[in-house]
Amino acid sequence: MTAEPRAALSALVSALERHLEAAASRRSENDPSVVAAYRDLADAFEDYDDALMDNYGEVTPLEVYVGDDDEDDEDDLESDDPETDDDLDEDSEGQYIGLAGDDTDDLDYEDSER
Template sequence: MSNDPRAELALLTSALEEHLAAITNSRGEQDATIENAYVAIANAFERYEEALFETFEEITPLEVFIEDDDDEEEFDYDFEDEDDQDFESQDAEN
């Protein structure tokens, strides 16, 4: 890793261009080239932001989005009023 933010920015720009090229030449929904380019952007961005902070003590207004498989789960929450729960409890007792 370079401590030069300009060098890291150039690598980030290159990673973004590679990502666009991968998307443009995509071979389907599960194209590993696109996923690899996505990871390369995330890594290049992290290196750029570290160099930016080390040199200028500044950061970007951006952050890397990491998809978590747990985020895709759907939950069915039952939001009942407490009064309804008390009423149901009383019915069960009778």
């Protein structure tokens, strides 16, 4: 069953608020409540993005990047353009959230239903 975009948006806003609360009360660098809130936020965002696509053929300009703690993988995510690298923020689990950037050029909006 496809999620309703309005309900998915509401869940995303709630996840953002919970993440803010967890970050504001962080007790350590790898505080489990912050890590859990981060993961919930990533899931809520993906649910919202999927609901937009399923219902309207539309996406957001954001993307959740997942990597692991290996430095080699971090090097793969980095580009030669320092401005692009600044758009990524790494959390304690090695995951990145940033703007989709040039990836949106691959989207064919003319073929999508509006």
